[in-house]
Amino acid sequence: MKIIILLVILSLIIAISFLIAFIWSVKSGQYEDIEGPPRRILFDKNIKK
Amino acid sequence: MSSFTSQTYCVHCGSECGHDALTVAETNFCCSGCKMVYDIIQNNNLCEYYNIHDTPGIKTIYKWSSQKFDYLSNKEIVNQLISFRNGEEEHVEFYLPQIHCSSCLWLLERLYQINPAIISSRVNFYNKKIYITYDSTGTNLKEVVELLASLAYEPHISLDGKKNTATEYDDQYGLSLGIAGFCFGNVMLMSLAEYFSAGTMEYSIHTFISIASIVISLPSLLYSARHFYMSAWKGLRKGILNIDFPIVLALFITFGRSLYEIASGTGIGYLDSMTGIIFFMLISRWLQSRTYKKIFFDKDYKSFFPVYACKIVNGISEYVELTTVKAHDILRIHSNEIIPVDGILSKGSAQIDYSFVSGESNPVVVEKGELVYSGGRQLGSNLEIVVAKEFSKSKLISLWNNSIFRTKHELNHDEYDKIANYFTLGVIMLGGIAGMYWMLQKEYTYMWNAIVTVLIVACPCALLLSKNFTYGNIARILSYNGFFLRSTELISRFNKVSTFVFDKTGTLTQPYYENVNYFGNRLEDSMKRAISSLLNQSTHPLGKSIQRFLLVKEHVSVDSFKEYSGKGIEGWIEDRHIKIGSADFVKISDSGQVGSVIFVMCDSKLIGKFIIHNSYRDGIDKMFAKLKNNFKILLLSGDNANETENIKKFIGQDAVLKFNQSPQDKLHSIKELQDQKENVVMVGDGLNDSGAFQQSDIAICVADDDKGFTPACDAIIEGRNLHLIPEIVRFLQSGKITIKVIFGISAVYNLIGLYFALQGILTPLVAAILMPLSSVTIIGLSYLWSLRSASKLLLKTTTL
Numbered sequence: 139m140k141i142i143i144l145l146v147i148l149s150l151i152i153a154i155s156f157l158i159a160f161i162w163s164v165k166s167g168q169y170e171d172i173e174g175p176p177r178r179i180l181f182d183k184n185i186k187k
Numbered sequence: 188m189s190s191f192t193s194q195t196y197c198v199h200c201g202s203e204c205g206h207d208a209l210t211v212a213e214t215n216f217c218c219s220g221c222k223m224v225y226d227i228i229q230n231n232n233l234c235e236y237y238n239i240h241d242t243p244g245i246k247t248i249y250k251w252s253s254q255k256f257d258y259l260s261n262k263e264i265v266n267q268l269i270s271f272r273n274g275e276e277e278h279v280e281f282y283l284p285q286i287h288c289s290s291c292l293w294l295l296e297r298l299y300q301i302n303p304a305i306i307s308s309r310v311n312f313y314n315k316k317i318y319i320t321y322d323s324t325g326t327n328l329k330e331v332v333e334l335l336a337s338l339a340y341e342p343h344i345s346l347d348g349k350k351n352t353a354t355e356y357d358d359q360y361g362l363s364l365g366i367a368g369f370c371f372g373n374v375m376l377m378s379l380a381e382y383f384s385a386g387t388m389e390y391s392i393h394t395f396i397s398i399a400s401i402v403i404s405l406p407s408l409l410y411s412a413r414h415f416y417m418s419a420w421k422g423l424r425k426g427i428l429n430i431d432f433p434i435v436l437a438l439f440i441t442f443g444r445s446l447y448e449i450a451s452g453t454g455i456g457y458l459d460s461m462t463g464i465i466f467f468m469l470i471s472r473w474l475q476s477r478t479y480k481k482i483f484f485d486k487d488y489k490s491f492f493p494v495y496a497c498k499i500v501n502g503i504s505e506y507v508e509l510t511t512v513k514a515h516d517i518l519r520i521h522s523n524e525i526i527p528v529d530g531i532l533s534k535g536s537a538q539i540d541y542s543f544v545s546g547e548s549n550p551v552v553v554e555k556g557e558l559v560y561s562g563g564r565q566l567g568s569n570l571e572i573v574v575a576k577e578f579s580k581s582k583l584i585s586l587w588n589n590s591i592f593r594t595k596h597e598l599n600h601d602e603y604d605k606i607a608n609y610f611t612l613g614v615i616m617l618g619g620i621a622g623m624y625w626m627l628q629k630e631y632t633y634m635w636n637a638i639v640t641v642l643i644v645a646c647p648c649a650l651l652l653s654k655n656f657t658y659g660n661i662a663r664i665l666s667y668n669g670f671f672l673r674s675t676e677l678i679s680r681f682n683k684v685s686t687f688v689f690d691k692t693g694t695l696t697q698p699y700y701e702n703v704n705y706f707g708n709r710l711e712d713s714m715k716r717a718i719s720s721l722l723n724q725s726t727h728p729l730g731k732s733i734q735r736f737l738l739v740k741e742h743v744s745v746d747s748f749k750e751y752s753g754k755g756i757e758g759w760i761e762d763r764h765i766k767i768g769s770a771d772f773v774k775i776s777d778s779g780q781v782g783s784v785i786f787v788m789c790d791s792k793l794i795g796k797f798i799i800h801n802s803y804r805d806g807i808d809k810m811f812a813k814l815k816n817n818f819k820i821l822l823l824s825g826d827n828a829n830e831t832e833n834i835k836k837f838i839g840q841d842a843v844l845k846f847n848q849s850p851q852d853k854l855h856s857i858k859e860l861q862d863q864k865e866n867v868v869m870v871g872d873g874l875n876d877s878g879a880f881q882q883s884d885i886a887i888c889v890a891d892d893d894k895g896f897t898p899a900c901d902a903i904i905e906g907r908n909l910h911l912i913p914e915i916v917r918f919l920q921s922g923k924i925t926i927k928v929i930f931g932i933s934a935v936y937n938l939i940g941l942y943f944a945l946q947g948i949l950t951p952l953v954a955a956i957l958m959p960l961s962s963v964t965i966i967g968l969s970y971l972w973s974l975r976s977a978s979k980l981l982l983k984t985t986t987l
Contacts, residue, residue: 142380143395150373150399157369164362174312177289178296181239 199225201242224339228294231301236294243290245339255521256336258495258506259329268328268344276306277323279331281342286315295340302326302334317342344493360473363411367469370407371462374400375955378459382952397449397456404442404458412438412465414472430651433611434468437642444639457643457951460958467962471652474659492527492561492578499571509578520570526563529581530572531556537570539563542692544874562874607650618642621945633947640949644940644957649933652965657925660973661918667983669905670915677901680885681919683866687814687912688857688879690871691824691834694889696802697906703736707787707795714794715739717760718787721767724748725756729785730767733797755785764790806910808837813913815839819865823853825875854878870904870912887912914980921976929968936961 163169195210196202197217216222224244228236236243258264271278285291291310295317298308304325309318321331335342377400381388388396415431415438422429438461445456495506499517509527512518517533520526526539537553544562553559559572561581618641625634658675665672672678689695710718719739722730748758755768766773766788773786775793785797814820821843822834828846835842845856857879860867869876869883872890880886880900888900889909904912940957943949977984 139389139392142392146377146396146399150403153369153373157366160365160369161362164365169361171311171313174292174310177292177312180289181293 197221197242197244198237199242199244201244220339224337227301227337233294233297233300236290239293240288240290243288243294245285255524256329256332257504258493258497259332260327261495261506264495264506264508265328275322275324276320277328278318278320279328280316280318281332281335281344283315283317283335283340283342285340286310286312286317291340294338298331298334302330305331305334360414360469363414364466364469364473367407367411367462367466370403370411371459371466373403374462375459377403378455378951378955381455382955393455400455400458401446401449404462407462407465408438408442411469415465415468428608430607433607434464434651436611438464440639441643444643455951457954459951460643460954463955463959463962467652467959467966468655470966471655471659474656474663492525496527497521512574513577514574516574518572518574520565520572522565522568524565526559526561526565526572527581528561528572528574528578529576530559530574532559532570533573534571535569538566540566610650614641617941617945621947625947630947636947636949637945640944640947640954641941644937644944644949644954649937649961649965650930652962653926653929653933653969656966656969657922657929657973660970661922664973664977664982664984665915665918668911668915669908670911671903673901677885678919678922681868681916682923684818684868684885684916686819686821686860686865686867688821688823688860688867688869688883690853690869690876690879691822691830692826693872694870694876694909695804695807695822695834695837697804703732704798705736705795706798707793710737710795713761714789716741716743717763717765717789718767720745720760721748721756721758721765724758725750729799730756732799733785736797803833803837804906804909810910810912811838821845821856821860823848823856823879825849825853850875850878854882857882870909911982914982918976918980918982922973925969925972925976928972929965932968933961933965936964 195215198214199216199221202217202221210216211222214225216225221244228234259268268279269277270280283295286295292312295310296308298319299305302321302325304322306320306322308320310316311318317335319331332342332344377396380396381393412435415434419429419431419435422432441457441461441464445458445461448454448456492509496509496512497504497519498507498512499519504519512528518528518530532553532555534555537551537559539551539553539559541551541560541563544560551563558575559570561578618638621637621641622634625631625637655675658678661678662672662675715737716739719734719737720742722734723742724745743760746759748756750756751768751772755766755772757764757766757768759765767785770776770784770786773788773793775786785799787794787796811820815838820838822838822845824830824844824846825848826846828844831844831846834844838844845852848856853876857867857869861882861884867883868885868887869879870887870889871879872888876888880888885902886900887902887904889906890903891906904915936957940949940954943953974984
């Protein structure tokens, strides 16, 4: 049953990497404007002149 | 051009097209301002703007003069506004309160198509900000601002425009919340292993899981929970046991107890419950803090005035900082600018709108040599004034700084916080009694179990959560309805309200004087002159409105003039017989119309009609009808008593109205009411209400989009939503019942927990089930209940 310790460590590593990703996303300002991007994504990238 | 029946709407801003309407290639505009913006957009191939969102444009009410942004060519000023410079590249950040839809976003991020020297522009939609980078060799700050203004997105530049403290606050909660959630989830998983193994777990695995739980719970305890520590510590330093104190106490006891259990090998502790408490409490805090973000309260006079003044030195104008202006300087005031300092009019004819300062609704005409006061808006052409007092000594500023107006509203903790404190005391006593009981029985293990677990299970979290969540939901739903609370702590104050006091100008009335529209045959200049001359004979307010609308300067003589009171007037002008008046008076039948309709007849032929929309806000008659049932109503106006009859129509014949009230009078009137044990809500808008705001129990400020100024107040309501006040108040009061019901339910959970705890047999498993279950019940119920009360009152429950 000791294998469970290894499994717990592995799952924690995965969980912590997600936590780090979350902290990075907050620090890089991705939550500063939560209304703009959902609107922006609907625009055509390059409009023809 | 315009007809009696069909109604067209402006393609740019969606307003009704009245007499100013322009039609170009089957495209309708309500005014030349809108057409100008449309032209710029069309010439730059940006018409997609109109496809993303219907009529996204902003109607420009005050047209800016060409010199308005001249001060931005001053190097020093530019350096102050620029946030970052990289070689030739300059970065600047503006607050654009006009941003409201996807089209705004789309257009503002394509500024480079209009001005190629703009390298990039990026909108922060949530904070209504734009970040612009431009090449300073190709353009300059002034041109950038002018471009924004010409698109009707005039940036808000003010003396304290750089301050922005509200943003960081929210992010901190976000990060804390994420970490707390992580810790809670993972500690819970660890504990589950223990719960399901039913004591059969190998010792080494048990040790590993216990240590892992402690390690994982640390970030939550040390980082996420710091908001509670800081607040509790602040309270302690002031000698108050505030609401965060019992939470901190419960957290420490739970953590200590868990460490002890793990170290002594008697169990795995209550770490899952502890991280759960932190997580759920943080959600409720975060929910509350979100409402503050969008709006800035306590905007003082500094944001109302321009930053710079145009000073004339030896006949040459230059821009200087307002604070450096001294007495005897000469300042030029452009059309539609706000007069920044008290001064003597030396050049030009002044027509000054003091509505914001004094509440007077009509512009005041000031002659040369007379005093003009700061805070007024010049409606006519350019002026020159000799400064009488420097900025900080001007009447308006000294009024603002007057000590009676500065007594701060203390944000007292409300009754629920008090209950929560008693609750904590009760719990501690209960734990003590249970401990004594077991001590007398000589069951020492049970004694310690009882004392500690009672505190763990019955911490006042349930009460706090039900309050915070309900208030958070209420504040959120109200923000969809254009009502913003400074703090959710204010909600319980609405339970005691007994009197509503209203200001008139700017509060009950629209911010612009009249809304006059003309429909009918085209009015020749001679006809305009004739109408205006005839109306000149009368003092009727509607006639004055039409005169202001026609803008005729010279008048001709009127023969055989006759006025029929309440009906109309007639007379002979330049050999034409003109009749102006109601449908009855000109003997035609008219279908029901909103607002006052005034017909014009020339030589017995109908020419057209003026529709004068009530300058009062829509729906206020219904608002008063509803408010009257439950509250006393008083009107305090700085204006004269001309409108008495109109207002009585809204409020009722028995209404108490007071006119010609100075800011001090308003303050005293409210104090008198309070001395009669009334609990007063003041609804006002301008500086003349700030004294009343400070004195009242709750101050609600009515704000229209273009005003960058709100006196210190407790809540802000958007002008167009003013009529929702009765519903909003009922909704706020419904919070009390919601909290009671939810608290009752969570008390059941607590009693179950106490049942186990008092016997000294509360296991971590029971705690781990009860705590999150009660939290989730509270969150869910509070959400659904608020939603139900809101939709019952027909309030909006989504942003759509």
